Amino acid sequence: MPTRTSFWTTLTDPLIRQNPVTLQILGICSALAVTTSLATALTMSVSLTVVLTLAAGVISVIRRHIPDTIRLIVQIVIVASLVIVIDQILQAYFAEISRALSVYVGLITTNCLVLGRTEAYARYHAPLPSMVDAFGNGLGYSLVLIIIGAFRELFGRGQLFGHQVLPLADDGGWFTPLSLMLLAPSAFFLLGGLVWAVRSVWTEQAEPPEHTPPLRPEIVE
Amino acid sequence: MAETDWNPWRRFLASPNESRTKTIIVAFLVSAVCAVLVSGATVILRPIQTANRAAEEQARISDLVRGIPGMAALLETSGGTLSTVVIDLETGRAAEGVTRETLDTVLADQANWTALDASADLSGLGQRPNYAQIFLLRDSEGVSLVLLPVTGQGYGGRIDAIVAVHGDMNTIAGMAITQHSETPGLGGRIEDRSWLESFPGKLIRDDSGAVQFSVARGDAANEYQVDGITGATRTGGGMTQMMRFWMGPDGYGPLLDAIARGEF
Numbered sequence: 001m002p003t004r005t006s007f008w009t010t011l012t013d014p015l016i017r018q019n020p021v022t023l024q025i026l027g028i029c030s031a032l033a034v035t036t037s038l039a040t041a042l043t044m045s046v047s048l049t050v051v052l053t054l055a056a057g058v059i060s061v062i063r064r065h066i067p068d069t070i071r072l073i074v075q076i077v078i079v080a081s082l083v084i085v086i087d088q089i090l091q092a093y094f095a096e097i098s099r100a101l102s103v104y105v106g107l108i109t110t111n112c113l114v115l116g117r118t119e120a121y122a123r124y125h126a127p128l129p130s131m132v133d134a135f136g137n138g139l140g141y142s143l144v145l146i147i148i149g150a151f152r153e154l155f156g157r158g159q160l161f162g163h164q165v166l167p168l169a170d171d172g173g174w175f176t177p178l179s180l181m182l183l184a185p186s187a188f189f190l191l192g193g194l195v196w197a198v199r200s201v202w203t204e205q206a207e208p209p210e211h212t213p214p215l216r217p218e219i220v221e
Numbered sequence: 222m223a224e225t226d227w228n229p230w231r232r233f234l235a236s237p238n239e240s241r242t243k244t245i246i247v248a249f250l251v252s253a254v255c256a257v258l259v260s261g262a263t264v265i266l267r268p269i270q271t272a273n274r275a276a277e278e279q280a281r282i283s284d285l286v287r288g289i290p291g292m293a294a295l296l297e298t299s300g301g302t303l304s305t306v307v308i309d310l311e312t313g314r315a316a317e318g319v320t321r322e323t324l325d326t327v328l329a330d331q332a333n334w335t336a337l338d339a340s341a342d343l344s345g346l347g348q349r350p351n352y353a354q355i356f357l358l359r360d361s362e363g364v365s366l367v368l369l370p371v372t373g374q375g376y377g378g379r380i381d382a383i384v385a386v387h388g389d390m391n392t393i394a395g396m397a398i399t400q401h402s403e404t405p406g407l408g409g410r411i412e413d414r415s416w417l418e419s420f421p422g423k424l425i426r427d428d429s430g431a432v433q434f435s436v437a438r439g440d441a442a443n444e445y446q447v448d449g450i451t452g453a454t455r456t457g458g459g460m461t462q463m464m465r466f467w468m469g470p471d472g473y474g475p476l477l478d479a480i481a482r483g484e485f
Contacts, residue, residue, distance in 0.1 A: 033405065033406070034405070036405075036406060062247075062251075064238075065234060065238065065243070065247060066238070066247065067238045067239060067243060067244040067247055068238065068239070069239070069244060070244055070247070070248055073248070074247065074248070074251050077251055077252060077255050078251065078255060080255075081255035081258050081259050084259045084262065084263075085258060085259065085262040088262045088263055088266045088270070089262070089266065091266070091270050091273070092266040092269040092270050092273065093269070095270075095273040095274075095277065100405065101405070103377065103402065103404075103405075104405070182406070183406070184406065
C-alpha cells in the first residue's frame with residue numbers, strides 16, 4: 001500500500017537522484033532548444049509538467065482497458081490531444097511566449113520523457129501515484145531547464161527574466177555578453193557539465209565503463 | 222460460466238483486453254473523446270487568438286512606421302494616420318467595388334485568386350490573391366511611404382511580412398515580420414530587430430526595373446543586399462524569393478510603377 005513517505009519519495013526522487021534529464025538523458029532536445037532565456041524555459045517547464053501530469057492521470061485511469069496491441073497509439077493520441085489543447089491556450093492567453101516557444105510546444109508530443117513516464121509508470125499504477133510521479137518528473141525536468149536557462153540568459157545577455165543584472169560594457173558597465181551562450185552548442189556544454197557535476201556528487205549515478213581497456217596495447221602484425 | 226451481465230457497458234469492460242472488439246471500441250472511444258477535446262479547444266479559443274494576431278499586426282505596423290527616421294514628424298503633419306487602400310494587383314490601381322470591410326469575403330471566393338505557373342511562382346505560394354490591402358502615407362508631393370504586406374515560403378512554413386517603401390518606390394524604409402514559423406534561434410532570428418534594421422536604405426530594383434534585392438549568403442556585398450543569417454540559408458532564400466516575387470511584375474510591380482509615375 002502506498003504510504004505518505006512513498007508519495008514523498010515518488011515526488012522528490014526525480015528531482016536529483018532519478019532526474020529524467022541528467023540521469024536518464026530523456027527529453028534533452030527541448031531542454032537544449034528553449035533555454036535561451038529563463039522565461040521560455042519556465043513556460044516550457046510548466047507546459048510539459050501539466051501535459052505529463054494530465055496524461056499520466058488519464059492513462060492511469062483507463063490503464064486496465066488499454067489493449068496491449070494499441071497501447072502506444074492510445075498513449076500518443078492522448079498526449080497529442082493534451083498538447084494541442086495546451087498549445088491553443090498558450091496562443092490565446094500567452095501569445096508572446098507562445099511565439100518564442102513556437103514549434104517546441106507541439107514537440108512535447110514526441111518528448112521521450114512524456115512517453116517514458118506514461119509507458120513505464122502510469123500504465124502500472126493507480127491514478128494518484130502516477131500523477132505524483134509525473135509531476136515529480138516534470139519538476140525534475142523543469143529544474144534542469146531553469147538552471148540551464150538561467151545560465152544562458154545571464155551569461156548570454158547579462159539578464160534574468162529580461163531584467164539587466166550584469167551591466168553591459170556597451171552601456172558603460174563591465175560585462176561583455178558571451179554570444180555563444182545563446183547558440184545551441186552552449187546548451188550541450190552546460191548540460192554535459194551539469195551531468196558531470198551531479199554524477200561527481202552522487203557517484204552511484206555514474207555508469208560503469210562499457211569495457212575495460214587492455215593492459216597493454218595489442219600488437220598488430 | 223458466470224451469468225452474462227445485462228449491462229453492455231459492463232460486459233464491454235469485463236471482456237478481455239486482447240479481444241478484437243474491445244481493441245476497436247477502445248481505439249474508437251479514445252479518438253472520439255480526443256477529437257471533441259481538440260476541436261472544442263480550437264473553436265472556443267479561436268476568436269481570442271484572432272484578436273491577438275490582429276492586435277499584434279497592428280502593433281507591428283505602428284512599430285514599423287515609428288522606426289523609420291523622420292516618420293513621426295511626417296505622421297504629425299498628415300494627421301497621424303495612414304490611409305488604407307485595397308488595390309487590384311493586376312492593374313496596380315485601387316480596386317473597384319472592394320473595400321476594407323468586404324476584402325475578407327471577397328478573398329474567401331477562390332475566383333478572386335490567381336494561380337501562378339511554375340516560372341512565375343518564385344516564392345512557392347501556388348496562387349496569389351487578386352486584391353491586397355495596403356497602407357499609404359501622402360504628403361504635398363504625393364505618396365511619401367507605402368506599406369506592402371507580403372507573404373512567402375520559409376523553411377518552417379509561411380512567412381508574413383510588411384515592407385515599407387519610400388516615396389521613390391525603390392528604397393526600403395523598413396521591414397516587419399508579422400508571422401513566421403521558422404526554427405527559434407536560427408531562422409526565427411528574422412524577427413530580431415538588429416537584422417530588420419539592416420533593411421532600411423536598401424534598394425529593391427536596378428535601373429532596368431529588375432528586382433535585385435536579396436538576402437546575402439554571408440555579408441551584404443552591394444546596396445541591393447542585406448546580411449544573411451548564419452545557419453538559416455533556407456529562411457534567407459525564402460525572404461529573397463518573397464521580395465523578388467512581390468516586388469516583381471506579378472506582385473506589386475504595377476502598383477509601384479503607377480505610384481512612381483504619380484498616378485496614384
